[in-house]
Amino acid sequence: MKKAIEFLRTTYLRGPNIWTYRPVIEAWVDLGELEDFPSNTLPGFFERLTGMLPGLIEHHCGVGERGGFLERLQEGTWMGHIMEHVAIELNNLAGLQTGFGQTRSTPVRGVYKVAVRARNEQVGRAAIVAARDIVMAAINDQPFDIDHTVQQLRDLVDDHHLGPSTACIVAAATERRIPHIRLNEGNLVQLGHGKAQRRIWTAETDRTSAIAEGISSDKDLTKSLLKSVGVPVPEGEVVDSPEAAWAAAEDIGLPVVVKPTDGNHGRGVSMDLKTREDVEKAFEFAARHGSEVMVERCIPGVEHRLLVVGGKVAAAARGETAWVVADGVATLRALVDAQINSDPRRGTTELHPLARLNLDDDTAIRNELARQGYTPDSVPAAGQRVLIQRNGNVAFECTPEVHPEVAAMVGLAARTVGLDIAGVDVVAEDISKPLHAQGAAIVEVNAGPGLLMHLRPANGEPRPVGAAIIDHLFPADASGRIPLVGVTGSTGTTRVARLISSLLLMAGRHVGLACRDGLFLDRRRIDAGDASRWDAGQRILINRKIDTAVFEHHPAGILGDGLPYDRCQVGVVTDADGLAGLADWHVVEPDHLYKVLRTQVDVVDESGLAVLHAAEPMLVEMADLCDGAVVLYALDGQLPALAAHRADGGRVLFAREGQIVLADGAQEQIIAPLPGESDTGDAAGTLAAVAVATYFGVSPALIAAGLEAGLGMSRA
Known part of the structure; x- marks a missing residue:
């Protein structure tokens, strides 16, 4: 019997981090005696683990092909690595698909850092704990109820993750690289940042007016308005x-x-x-x-639900009546179970496009049976066809069948009510024909329509309704983004962040600043505490006024939270001097610190800029990691790194005879006098701030005025 693996620390890294661009669960685990027992030394372990989780065969691992992880398992690998893959598999079984995980040793023998992509914090934390328990059960040849564990994880998904309708919209935003922030425990989500943001609450948006919702909830008023514009209504x-x-x-x-x-x-x-x-x-x-x-x-015909987004039909689904055929022996209750509820598409979860029919709990079904002279326990004559449910089951994909005139009419209905996104209910015998020609009508216009029938239809392919909503909220040229500037390092970063903010304010921008001096909106400090951590950064990003944001990041914040944004326009790294303060994170070697600081460079957008201190060789090495352009700065304009960058046509900043000089390749421009700071670190930080300001088009005259006035130099 082996002693259980011990968790030393479990952290949810909510933004880009040393592992990946996405949120992860990072667990520090102590293998204890199992450090001396890789997988190939434990008889029967392979068979027991793969028997519990046969899906592990799909894991490529470092081998790069199907079965790669199992190959590593047979050759011999350590339990931290195995926990990583078990946690990944549990997330997949719970419905949160992921494939990313990494495990790294620490300077402490037997202690490993295990990182696994976590789409949801609660599910991720539970999955890594369950992974440990499964591994221990396989080691000690003990029974383990995998099905129960997976169901518990699925319940956590239902309780804590975005609902499927909201999730499909967020996924479509991610596909277009539009960032999102979840604003509550439910389905209120911000898409984009600052003044470029939009908000959704499932299928309602910040364009969905309360007046339109009020009209749609009053069916009589809705019919009156529709009739007045020529829309057929009953x-x-x-x-x-x-x-x-x-x-x-x-x-x-x-x-x-x-x-x-x-x-x-x-x-x-x-x-x-x-x-x-x-x-x-x-x-x-x-x-x-x-x-x-x-x-x-x-109205004669079948119920249809047409999803209208921005006045256009994005998807359509048709309903079907539910019938049973009696055999003269079974009750209607039994017939419903045998002929209707046995359909694998029916169930009680959102994974099922059709709902199970419950004759005891559904008053509408009992009323329908009563009109035909039956109860749920009736036994109709053999061959008798009995109607069980007249309306409902609206989950049969029919978007290609919608007649253009029908599409135009439901679009008019949504606009008349005033809804930007609407579920329009149409009763028609044939949706491929004009409504007037068949006596069809629009019977309801609904706000906040469900999307599941279009995402998981009972037949056919799902419709890209999330993409339709995103395209409605964000035209093709809109990214939902505002310029973000991140500043990391260990020396002078607060001053650099404040100076950048001040220079951008002088240029007329509305700037949010999160730094160790506090949280600022334009020139007003709204929080005097340390605002350099993740949650403070999020407060900046949700503010609708700001068009630019500046963030200070300490390396410990990157290790403990990750960055508060997925991408930035400018990333500044001032120094590589912070190693001494990171020992608690097992960051004890220069290459460890390099991985932390490079996070800021990794998130720079292709159209953006990395600003790196050329006096630090480690930082110069990061230039190749940047997806965008690179500016190097240093007080000494003769540094070989500056010369090499200029020779390649790159941009550099340096000081010469008391002046700040900006060079693009061979061309030079004097920007402003360099303030006479006694501290060389402060002087170098000024160059970093000026580099950012020039990137945003702040004129040399404004920069000179700002530096002369000492903007951003003193604490609030």
Whole structure:
């Protein structure tokens, strides 16, 4: 019996970090005695682990092909590495697909850092703990309930991860490299940063007006507005009693539909009513689901849901009625289970496009059976076809079938109500024909429509509804981004960040600044605490006023949180002197520090700029890592690194005879006098700030004025 692997620290790195651009769970684990027992020394371990998790065969690992990890497992690898792959597999089984993981040793024998991509913090933390327990069960030949563990992880996904509709929109934003920030524990998400941001709440956006939502929730008002612009709607009226409902039905003409005026998702709706008894029962049913009840003409045909985004049809789904055929022996309850609920597409989770039918809990189904003279326990005659559910099951993909006139009509309906995103319910016998030609009609226009029917249809291919919503919110030339500047190092970084912010403010920008002196919006300090960590950076990014943001990052913050953004326009690295303060992170060698500092350079955008201190050879080496351009700076203009960069046509800044000189290749320009700071580190930091300012087009005159005034030099 081997002693369990011990967790020393588990950290959720929420932004780009030393491992990857994406959030990860980083677990420090102590293998203890297992440091002396790689996988190939434990008889039966391979068979037991792969028996519990057969999906491990899909892991490529360092071999680079299917089965690569199993090859490593048989050759012999250590338990930290194995935990990494088990955690990856558990995330995949829980529905959060990932493939990234890394395991590295530390200077302490038997202690490893295990990093695994974590799309959700709660699921990631639970997966790494479960991975340890599974590995130990395989080592000690003990039983382990994998199915129960996976279900627990799936429950965590349901409780804590974005819902599938919101997740598909966020995924489409990510595909276009539009960043996102989750603003609550639910589905309120910011897309983009600062003044370029938009917000969604599932399928509602910050363009969805409260007035339009109010109109859509009032079915009678909606019908009145649609009718006034020529959209076909069923004749109907609001009633206040069962007797009035029957009187309205007689006036309209049978059959009729009875429904709440402010219901949704088909709740309280009864269709194809032909008798007084049915109409009056339907009134009572509808009254329980809404504030008022409406009676309207029953339109012949099938229910369709058309998703309208920005006035255009993005997807369409058709409903199907549900029937059973009796055998003269089984009850309707049993027939429903055998003929309808046995369909693998039906279930109780969002993974199933069709819902299971429950005759005991669904009043609409029981009412439908009662109109036919049945109860759930009835045994109809053999061969009798019984209608179980008239409306619902709207999950059958039919977007290519939608007639252009129908698309135009539902687009008009959404615009008339005022919704930028709407679910328009159409009843028609054939959606490929114009509505007027077949007596079809639009029966509802809904705000905040569900997207699942289009993402997981019961037939056909999913529709790219997330991309349609993103394209609606962000035209092709919009990225949702504002310029971000990150400054890291260990010496003078607060001063550099404040000076950059001040120079950009002078140029007329609205700047958010997060640094160790506090949190600033333009020139106003709103928080006096240390604001150089992840959460403070997020506060800057959600502010709708700012068009530029500056962040100070200490290496310890990168190690403990990651960066608060995925990409930046400018990354500044001032020095490589911070090794002494990072021992608690097992960062004890220069190459360890290099990996931390390079995080700032790794996230510079292709159109952006890395600003690196050329007096630090380690930082000069980072130039090759930058996706964008590179500016090198140093007080000594004769440094070989500056000369080499200039010879390659690169941009450099240096000091000469008290002046700041900007050189592009062989061309030189005097920017401003260099303030007479006594500290050479401060003087070099001034060059870094000026490099950023010139990148953003701040004029030499403004830079000179700012430096002369001492902007950003003193603490608030």
